[in-house]
Amino acid sequence: MTGPSGAGAPGEILYGEGDVPLNPGRERITLRVVNTADRPVQVGSHYHFAAANPGLEFDREAAWGRRLDIPAGTAVRFEPGVERDVTLVPLAGGRVVPGLRPEWAGPLDERPTGIESPAGTERTTGA
Template sequence: MHLTPTELERLTIFTAAELARRYLREGVRLSRPEAVAYLADELLLAARKGMDHPAMVAHAATLLTQDQVEPGVPSLLDTFSVEVMMDEGTKLVTVFDPIAPGPFEPVPGEIIPMEGEIELNAGRPRLEIEVLNTGDRAIQVRSHAHFFEVNRALRFDRASAYGHRLDRPSGGGERFDPGVAKRVTLVPYGGRRTIHGFAGLTEGPDEARREAALQMAERKGYLK
């Protein structure tokens, strides 16, 4: 028997759907791929039986409940599509939210914060400095950057900023527009306070490298 690619795909869907049906009979919750296979197989069968498009979409919403699938599957399966054979030819049937989520249905990837406030950089001393961008274009500085080693077009008290970074959440930062003075707050690094990269002025434990870093910064024009 010679089968076309479409016929082979149909048999694959049917096989996966039969596995899903066995799980349902045994009271086993379906994963997302198993739920998709089951729904697709039922819609392909409905199309062969002559059901029209609106009826198929409505029928898909009656096939599975939240209790029959793994937690999070209703949110992951917000939409799916399957090509079905109808009297007028092949049509793409798209179904939205085929499984109604329960009242406490988890959403994969959602963030559930704990109660109360989280203080950023708790207990660390703050240093407020004024920064002026003397360049001709905006400069972005991210929260992790060693502020002592940022773009030399930024003018500020670099010596006091040694060993510090912006007091901003991870991934955040500050934008410095040309000719505009701006006050920012810095905090000292935590942990081992070993600094590598950036402008290459420190390259090691910040306290041990302080004097060498200051001398290099002066030679390279960072201290003006």
């Protein structure tokens, strides 16, 4: 079935050849994460990983300005007590996180101080 222009049916999805690379050319780091909470925690593909749920234990300083290296619209689930490695890539675009966790909102290129543990920690920029 083709539409009036001969381009295909309305809403048809045309797939290209080969695999689509995930975040090509992006610097990647791997961090070990353990869920110390008593319930599962899920983190989405474009969430600022350093600001993720306080029940997740990992190197938040290393994760600053990064997100999971997974396809857009997907997420990683961390089960209670389970340890796993994740790969992170830098957030791109304007590199400003406007909210999510308001105490950590703002420009990503202004390195904050005191981000080791997000519980009760206000985001402040170093002098």
